[in-house]
Amino acid sequence: MxxxxxxxxxxxxxxxxxxxxxxxxxxxxxxxxxxxxxxxxxxxxxxxxxxxxxxxxxxxxxxxxxxxxxxxxxxxxxxxxxxxxxxxxxxxxxxxxxxxxxxxxxxxxxxxxxxxxxxxxxxxxxxxxxxxxQNIIRFFKPGHHQIQAVAGYKYLSFITLGAVQELTLPDEKYRLQDQIDPYPTAYVSNEFVQPTANFSFTSGTVAVIYSRDLKKEQ
The missing domain is CATH 3.40.50.10240 (Thiamin pyrophosphokinase, catalytic domain)
Known part of the structure; x- marks a missing residue:
C-alpha cells in the first residue's frame, strides 16, 4: 500500500x-x-x-x-x-x-x-x-463496513453528511436500524463493545470519528 x-x-x-x-x-x-x-x-x-x-x-x-x-x-x-x-x-x-x-x-x-x-x-x-x-476521522461510501477499535479511543461517532439512507449500527453500544436522515446528523459518543464494529447504509457519505478525552495536566 x-x-x-x-x-x-x-x-x-x-x-x-x-x-x-x-x-x-x-x-x-x-x-x-x-x-x-x-x-x-x-x-x-x-x-x-x-x-x-x-x-x-x-x-x-x-x-x-x-x-x-x-x-x-x-x-x-x-x-x-x-x-x-x-x-x-x-x-x-x-x-x-x-x-x-x-x-x-x-x-x-x-x-x-x-x-x-x-x-x-x-x-x-x-x-x-x-x-x-484527540481524533481520527474516516469517511465511508454506501455499503457494509467493519471497523476496528483503536486503543485509547473510547468514543465512536457517526456523522451523516447530507442525505443518508438506512444507516444501521447493529453491534455498537447504541444501535440503529435502517435510520433515514434527509439532512446531516451527528450520532455521537457511541462505543465499541467488541474489538470490531459493523455498520451499513445505502446512500450518501458517512464520517466515522474515533475520539478520546485528553488527560488534564495535574
Missing part, C-alpha cells in the same frame, strides 16, 4: 502527529513544510501560496525541498486541496493521512472536513484519514 502523509499548515501541537515518521512520503502544505523540516523530515513536495511564512522561512524551505508548487494566494482551491490532488493524481496514493487540519480555527477545519464531499475527492473518500492527537 502506498501511503502519503500530508501535513497542513497548522503549527498547533494538538494538530501535529504524535510521532513523525520518515519512512513514508510527506507533502508539506504551506507552513506545514517548515514544520516537517523542523522535525527532521524533508517532504517529497511542498505546496501552497506560502503566505504564512516570512521570506527567510520560505527560503529555508526552497533550499531543502526538491519539489515545490507555489501558487497565487488568489485561487479557487485551498492549499490542502491542492496537496490532496497531488497525493492521489501525481503520487497515486492508496491511502492518505492528513494532519494539521485546523490550527484551532473552525473555518479551516470545516473547509478540510467538507472537501471530502466534493466530487473530485469523494471518489477517494475511503482512502482519506484525518488525524490529530
Amino acid at each position: 502506498k501511503l502519503v502523509n500530508i501535513l497542513a499548515g497548522s503549527p498547533q501541537l494538538p494538530d501535529l502527529p504524535i510521532d513523525f515518521t520518515n519512512d513514508v512520503n510527506w507533502i508539506g502544505v504551506d507552513r506545514g513544510s517548515l514544520t516537517l523540516l523542523e522535525h527532521g523530515i524533508i517532504p517529497t513536495l511542498a505546496v501552497g501560496d506560502f503566505d504564512s511564512m516570512s521570506e527567510d522561512e520560505l527560503r529555508r524551505v526552497k533550499n531543502r525541498v526538491g519539489k515545490i508548487i507555489q501558487v497565487d494566494p488568489v485561487k479557487d482551491d485551498t492549499d490542502t486541496e491542492l496537496a490532496l490532488s497531488q497525493a492521489f493524481e501525481k503520487y497515486h496514493a492508496n491511502f492518505v493521512n492528513l494532519y494539521g487540519i485546523s490550527g484551532g480555527r473552525l473555518d479551516h477545519f470545516l473547509s478540510n472536513f467538507l472537501m471530502v464531499l466534493k466530487p473530485r475527492f469523494n471518489q477517494y473518500a475511503q482512502k482519506i484519514k484525518m488525524i490529530d492527537q
Whole structure:
C-alpha cells in the first residue's frame, strides 16, 4: 500500500502527529513544510501560496525541498486541496493521512472536513484519514463496513453528511436500524463493545470519528 502523509499548515501541537515518521512520503502544505523540516523530515513536495511564512522561512524551505508548487494566494482551491490532488493524481496514493487540519480555527477545519464531499475527492473518500492527537476521522461510501477499535479511543461517532439512507449500527453500544436522515446528523459518543464494529447504509457519505478525552495536566 502506498501511503502519503500530508501535513497542513497548522503549527498547533494538538494538530501535529504524535510521532513523525520518515519512512513514508510527506507533502508539506504551506507552513506545514517548515514544520516537517523542523522535525527532521524533508517532504517529497511542498505546496501552497506560502503566505504564512516570512521570506527567510520560505527560503529555508526552497533550499531543502526538491519539489515545490507555489501558487497565487488568489485561487479557487485551498492549499490542502491542492496537496490532496497531488497525493492521489501525481503520487497515486492508496491511502492518505492528513494532519494539521485546523490550527484551532473552525473555518479551516470545516473547509478540510467538507472537501471530502466534493466530487473530485469523494471518489477517494475511503482512502482519506484525518488525524490529530484527540481524533481520527474516516469517511465511508454506501455499503457494509467493519471497523476496528483503536486503543485509547473510547468514543465512536457517526456523522451523516447530507442525505443518508438506512444507516444501521447493529453491534455498537447504541444501535440503529435502517435510520433515514434527509439532512446531516451527528450520532455521537457511541462505543465499541467488541474489538470490531459493523455498520451499513445505502446512500450518501458517512464520517466515522474515533475520539478520546485528553488527560488534564495535574
